[in-house]
Amino acid sequence: MKLLLNIKKENDDLGKQVNNLANTLTLKPHFKYTLALLFLIISISIKAQNYNEGSKYTLGEISVSGNTSFNEQTIISYSGLTKGKEITIPGEEIANAIKKLWNSKLFSDIEVFVTRTEGDVAYLEINLSDLPQLNLLKINGVKKGKQENIIKDTKLNKGVKVTENLITTTKNFLEKKYKKDGFLNTKVHINTIEVKDSIPTARVNMVVNVDKGEKVKIKDIAFSGNTILSDKKLRKAMKGTKKINRLRVYKRSKFIDSAYQADLGHIVDKYKENGYRDARIITDSVIVNDDKTISLKIAVNEGELYxxxxxxxxxxxxxxxxxxxxxxxxxxxxxxxxxxxxxxxxxxxxxxxxxxxxxxxxxxxxxxxxxxxxxxxxxxxxxxxxxxxEGKPAYFNNVSVVGNDKTNDHVVYREIRTRPGQLYSKANVVRTVRELGQLGFFDAQEITPNFNNPNPNEGTIDMEYSVKETGSSQIELQGGYGGGGFIGTLGLSFNNFSIKDIFKKEAYKPIPMGDGQKLALRLQASRFFQTYSFSFSEPWLGGKRPVQFSTSLSHTKQFLYDYTTGNADKSRSFNITGLTFGLAKRLTVPDDYFTLSQAVSFQRYDLNNYNTGLFTFGDGYSNNLSYTIGLSRNNTSVDPIYPTGGSKFSVTAKLTLPYSLFNGVDYAELKDEYDDLDLTDADDYARAGEIDQERFKWLEFYKVNFQGEWYTQLTKDLVLRPLVEFGFLGAYNQDRGAIPFERYFLGGDGLANYSLDGREVIQLRGYPNQSLTPLDEATGQASSDGGTIYNKFSLELRYPVTLKASAKIYALGFLEGGVSYNSFRDYNPFNIKRSAGLGVRIFMPAFGLLGIDFGHGFDPLPGQTVKNGWETHFIIGQQF
CATH class of the missing domain: 3.10.20.310 (membrane protein fhac)
Structure with a gap:
């Protein structure tokens, strides 16, 4: 900024006077010029002294010059200098005008000249240049996907005024940003190129060159001054700063300044945990080594034990x-x-x-x-x-929910445990967040309890739960090859259905939704089987109590494989029709995480010329009328897709009536007769079929299952999930024996394409599907009938990639083992088939859970001697 006082006119007059004097004295030209310069310096000094003292002037005309696209009158008005205004030259008025124009951040150079004075009237000229606007931006050295974030953070948008300050702050921001991420040698260079075209507005193109270099690794972390805690313990306390160790996989040795600063605090906390409350970091330094690594030197003062x-x-x-x-x-x-x-x-x-x-x-x-x-x-x-x-007890005043556009209010409010007029409870707020997340209608990561209008004097607070709805319906459309042919599946699952609106045309958007009910339809077919199923559940039967009513109807038709043609023989079939009704009630004791469930189910098994190893009869039927009771406890939190804490336990018992006590059949006699039969003889085989028809006309059994799993958050994101499972299928009457249905089939992905006989398919990765069944004593090979006892242990470590509502993705590693038997006489729960591997899960609201696992079986399959090795499992729709 300059204040230039124009004395050109006075200098011209002075020049004439000096020239006349020099001619009179007949001075040589160079003396003439020296004399003129001397008089000029004296004159300027006198004039400048007069101006420094400040003189009062009235402003005359004000002109604007320079490279600017702004209107002249706009600039003059904004400066605050107006014609006729009395000012002091030099003085605050002109200085303030320059400051005001400069603070507009629109100009790169501002000068104010006094062009001339006429008596007490001064004429000014404002000379300025516009700041150039950003035209094009090019960023080198950064991935394209991350350039948008840089532009957003630095505000380098097209049209922004480019100042030296902008360039400097951008350079400092980028260098600091990457140094925080461990790129200590980051260099940023910014060049601007003037755009020359017919457009009057000054514009520049900017090129930002980012050279991040390599992340710097930590060669060594050395401590001094520590005698109480060893270097090893102090290094262990540093969670995010580790020195190079090629055996360590999870934590890397790259230096990140923010993590390092946090770890300095962790060192002090470690001392405080051990009684040394005065411990502190005296100095810390980063030393750059010749091999481009760094060493950290940390000096501590431990203080005394308290x-x-x-x-x-x-x-x-x-x-x-x-x-x-x-x-x-x-x-x-x-x-x-x-x-x-x-x-x-x-x-x-x-x-x-x-x-x-x-x-x-x-x-x-x-x-x-x-x-x-x-x-x-x-x-x-x-x-x-x-x-x-202690203050006053607080009571909830208003309780509200925002964000539920599809889900009806009563569905949300019935899960809320904080009511207006109720005494405040933090536990109830935390529990409400969990319950809303467990519904599956909202993004569990986005549920936020907002405390509004706290009033300590009156002891009231307003509570607002902010939710973000996510897709709760799923479609399953898949095809694949298995079981000797193509298998097609079509499934629809509506998890926030509203059956009361099913006849309202306007409710179809695209389906009636909002009442929290679940409706599922599924069709699966191939050349060899067809399966149809329908299920419906209402979680609050009657709308006043958390009593869930559920029902399901299914029908399966299996055709026998014709070995001569390789096709299905449609004249020989095995049909299963099933119907189930269930009720599940949330309990209040021992606590309200417990649920008691009960169900009555009936399955009809019809065999039509269907001769297999499953039965000795090919024509006949079996009925399965059973009652299931279960007790479960689930306090996992918060996201049902990716729980980070809590546990789930369930124990169920499924049983039938003890028909052998009152149907008058002597099963001991039938068993003796069956044992005496020669099944290679046609007549004896036919008689065996008649005995089996009598034994299995009404299935008689009891079945007990247990499952427990825990979730422990090892770090902010890393979650450990241990799991234990056990199942037993027993018989009331040992002469009647264990039924060939309802058995356990261990191994593989845990997904059953279809279940003809009520079987339970247990996941054990690293082995083929349903391959870990007990040995058949007659053949010495794995039985095709499954087991009556099984147990399984699993340890899974999970790490989230993203938990956004659009797609939740997490990686996992697992160790697991399991075994199945046909009797307690042979049962050894620790003689297990072991496996380990890695996998990934992707949950998308429209398609459910998808995933892939790579498992390595360390043990041989039943009846074999070589370990099984690697298996690949594709997971579709499995439980979380």
Missing amino acids: TFGDITFIGNTVYTNEYLSRILRINKGDTYNGVELQKRIADETKPDGFDITNQYQNNGYLFSTINPVEVSADNNVIDIEVRIS
Whole structure:
């Protein structure tokens, strides 16, 4: 910025006077010029002194010059300089005008000239140049997919004014950004090129060259000043900063500054956990090595060991000192642990943790504050006062839900455990978030409880749950080759159905939705079988209690394989028709995570000239009327697709009536007769079929299943899921024996294309489907009839790639093993078939769960001697 005082006219007059004097004195030309310069310097000094003292002028005309596209009058008006205004030259008025124009961030250069003065009138000229606008931007050295984020972060949009400050801040931002990600040698160069065309607006093209270089690895992490905790323990405390170790896979050794800064805090926390409350980092430095790695040098001051002294509570009236002490679980004389003390006061990592803050908040004291204060540290013994301000109990005033455009309000509100007028409970808020996520109608990652209008004086708060709906209906359309032919499947699953609107034309968008009901239709067919199924469930029967009603109807027709033609023999079939009704009620004891379920089902098995190894008769029927009762507990949270905590347990018993007690049939006599038959003889084989028809006319059995799984969040994203399963199929009457239906088939992906006989297919990856069945004593090979006992153990480690509503993707690694037997006499739960492998799961609302697993079986199949090796499993629609 310049203030130039034009004295051209005065200089011209002075020049004439000097020239006349020089001619009079007949001076030589060079003396003439020296004399003129001397007089000029003196004159300018005098004039400048006069201007520095400041003179009052009235503004005359103001002109605008320079390279600008703005209107002249606009610039003059914005500057605040107006004709007729009295100003001081030099003075604040012109300085403020220049400052105002500069702050508009529209110009690159601003000058104000006094072109001439006439008495007390001054004429000004404002000379300025517009800042160039950004025309084209090119970014080199960054992947195309990430360039949009850079443009957004740096605001390098077309038309933005390009200033030196913009260039500098952009360069600093990018270098800092990549250095935080471990690229310590990042260099950014920015060039601008003027656009020369007929457009008057100044424009430039910008080229941003980013050279990230390689991520810098950490060669060594060295500590000094530590005697209490070893270097190894301190390195272990650093969660995100690790030195090079080629055997470590999960944590890399690349340096990331943000993780390093956090880990310095973790080192101090480690000392505090061990009683050294005064520990601190004295210095830390990053040393660049010749091999382009770095070494970290960290100096610590450990301080002295402290223990807890007296812990007193002040301000508590709701809970006694003894009760709060039981929650705190810290005694006098314990090694001081500041980190654990804070967790017992308020555990920020667990919303439902067992701590004093949650104890107050779960009982209405939302506005309570609890602060531990060290009141004495004499002789390294720290006395603590836990100062409690309980405040008023808080009550919910208004409770609302936003974001449920498709799901009807009553479906959402019946899951909410916070009601207007109810005493505030943090546990109920956390539980509500879980229940809404478990519905499957909303993106579990996006459910947010908002606390609005808290009023400590009146003890009220408004509660708003923000949800984001996701697709809850699924379509299954697939084809594949299996079982000797092409298999086609069409399935429709509507998980937020509304059956009451089924006859309302306007409700079809594209189907009636919003009442939380589930309706599923499925058709599967090949040359050899056809399966049709329909199911419906209402989770709140009657709308007042969480009692789920469900029903299903299915029909399967299997055709016998003709070995001569390789086709299905449609004249020989095995038909199964089934109908099930069930009720499931949420319990309140032992707690309300328990559900008691009951179901009655009937299956009719019809054989029409269908002779296989399953029965000794080819024409006949069997009836299966059974009652199932189950007790389950599910407190997983929050996302049903990717739970990060909690557990699921279920135990079920399926049983039939003990027909052998009252039907008058002597099964011991039939068994003896059957054992005496020669099944290679046609007549004896026919008689065996008659005996089997009598034995299996009404199926008689009992069946017990158990399954338990846990979810533990090892880190923010990494989740461990152990699983245990057990099943047993028994008979009331040992002479009648175990039925050939309802058996367990272990191995493979756990998916059954069709279930002719009520079988349960158990997943055990790394082996072919349904291959791990007990040995047939007669042949020494794996039986095709399945087992009556099985157990399975599984350990799965999961890591999410993305948990967005559009697609949830996670990778997994697994170790598992299992075995099946036909009797407890042979049963050994630990003589298992083992496997390990990797997989990935993709859940898309429209298609359900998809995935692939690569499993390696470490043991041979039953009847073989060589380990099974690698198997690939495709997962479609399996339970999570």
